[in-house]
Amino acid sequence: xxxxxxxxxxxxxxxxxxxxxxxxxxxxxxxxxxxxxxxxxxxxxxxxxxxxxxxxxxxxxxxxxxxxxxxxxxxxxxxxxxxxxxxxxxxxxxxxxxxxxxxxxxxxxxxxxxxxxxxxxxxxxxxxxxxxxxxxxxxxxxxxxxxxxxxxxxxxxxxxxxxxxxxxxxxxxxxxxxxxxxxxxxxxxxx
Amino acid sequence: xxxxxxxxxxxxxxxxxxxxxxxxxxxxxxxxxxxxxxxxxxxxxxxxxxxxxxxxxxxxxxxxxxxxxxxxxxxxxxxxxxxxxxxxxxxxxxxxxxxxxxxxxxxxxxxxxxxxxxxxxxxxxxxxxxxxxxxxxxxxxxxxxxxxxxxxxxxxxxxxxxxxxxxxxxxxxxxxxxxxxxxxxxxxxxxxxxxxxxxxxxxxxxxxxxxxxx
Numbered sequence: 001x002x003x004x005x006x007x008x009x010x011x012x013x014x015x016x017x018x019x020x021x022x023x024x025x026x027x028x029x030x031x032x033x034x035x036x037x038x039x040x041x042x043x044x045x046x047x048x049x050x051x052x053x054x055x056x057x058x059x060x061x062x063x064x065x066x067x068x069x070x071x072x073x074x075x076x077x078x079x080x081x082x083x084x085x086x087x088x089x090x091x092x093x094x095x096x097x098x099x100x101x102x103x104x105x106x107x108x109x110x111x112x113x114x115x116x117x118x119x120x121x122x123x124x125x126x127x128x129x130x131x132x133x134x135x136x137x138x139x140x141x142x143x144x145x146x147x148x149x150x151x152x153x154x155x156x157x158x159x160x161x162x163x164x165x166x167x168x169x170x171x172x173x174x175x176x177x178x179x180x181x182x183x184x185x186x187x188x189x190x191x
Numbered sequence: 192x193x194x195x196x197x198x199x200x201x202x203x204x205x206x207x208x209x210x211x212x213x214x215x216x217x218x219x220x221x222x223x224x225x226x227x228x229x230x231x232x233x234x235x236x237x238x239x240x241x242x243x244x245x246x247x248x249x250x251x252x253x254x255x256x257x258x259x260x261x262x263x264x265x266x267x268x269x270x271x272x273x274x275x276x277x278x279x280x281x282x283x284x285x286x287x288x289x290x291x292x293x294x295x296x297x298x299x300x301x302x303x304x305x306x307x308x309x310x311x312x313x314x315x316x317x318x319x320x321x322x323x324x325x326x327x328x329x330x331x332x333x334x335x336x337x338x339x340x341x342x343x344x345x346x347x348x349x350x351x352x353x354x355x356x357x358x359x360x361x362x363x364x365x366x367x368x369x370x371x372x373x374x375x376x377x378x379x380x381x382x383x384x385x386x387x388x389x390x391x392x393x394x395x396x397x398x399x400x401x402x403x404x405x
Binding site: 003005006009010013014015016017018019020021022023024026027028030031032034035038044047048051052055056059060062063124125128129132133136147148150151152156157172173175176179180182183186187190 | 193196197200201202203204205206207208213216219220221226227228229230231232233234235236237238239240242243244245246247248249251252254255256258259260262264265266
């Protein structure tokens with residue numbers, strides 16, 4: 001069981017009329033979707049506009065989503081198609097290199113957009129990064145290891161428990177305490 | 192309170208449809224502050240994986256949800272009327288539905304291929320239109336009098352020696368010669384092809400002008 005199962009449950013709730021469940025999905029995938037779209041659309045303000053359009057399209061099409069693929073794969077396809085359609089309508093150049101949608105989730109954050117970005121929001125991005133990295137460095141070693149193994153290595157709680165030679169409950173607690181400590185530093189930036 | 196936050200942290204990584212996790216999910220979906228917390232937890236992971244965009248737009252999710260609020264709520268629950276309509280249909284429905292689907296597809300194909308549009312200078316596959324002269328224009332003008340099945344078919348004659356007009360390559364067809372209409376439609380059906388374009392695959396039919404003097 002993992003984070004994909006929560007997507008299935010949230011999709012079910014949206015399909016049954018619970019729009020707030022879709023907010024959780026937006027919150028979860030917004031940065032990844034914008035990142036993907038930035039591969040096609042160079043203007044960052046347009047990236048967010050296209051991403052918004054993609055999420056609206058995804059919501060409208062969610063009634064037909066049957067779970068044959070994972071939600072985020074399905075969402076990425078919609079986002080990629082929305083970005084391509086945006087380019088076609090704007091008669092812009094095609095991206096300098098193709099993005100296979102199956103690989104989209106592995107993209108790093110480098111996008112070469114710096115020459116177009118709003119200085120204030122760039123500062124916010126940099127500030128978020130600095131805050132998170134500083135908070136991670138300040139963590140006790142066991143919390144730092146747990147959150148790193150989970151977020152960067154993508155290990156399950158069971159695997160982390162084996163690596164760290166501790167019970168799964170301890171893994172769960174360590175990851176939460178790491179997130180909570182970082183969140184305390186991050187929250188003032190976003191309020 | 193921290194117990195609830197820990198549960199939220201846990202279901203982000205390891206969700207099971209258990210009573211406890213479902214209750215936590217209910218809390219998450221039902222409380223906007225919990226959703227903001229989840230967003231920050233997600234941001235931590237996105238930062239560590241270097242998945243942040245170059246520019247972050249705070250309030251993006253709220254903008255999306257503001258638009259979603261204008262949309263009708265989804266519902267995949269079958270309506271009572273649907274259940275009544277389907278009751279007793281059984282085998283006939285199972286047979287007729289694919290047949291009906293093929294019939295609809297065929298009707299759509301006929302309507303689609305009667306929508307004929309030729310762009311000046313366009314090179315979609317082998318589709319090009321020969322230049323015409325005044326005699327050929329007269330012939331085209333006669334063709335322009337032909338009725339069509341759909342109002343979407345709109346052709347106007349081109350200028351002699353040129354394939355362009357103010358409306359591009361379109362001929363106006365009027366509905367007053369059923370026999371000619373029938374021949375034209377049969378021609379379109381038997382000669383329809385498909386060509387790639389920036390907007391996707393479009394139906395086409397080749398129409399070639401001729402020199403009436405020769």
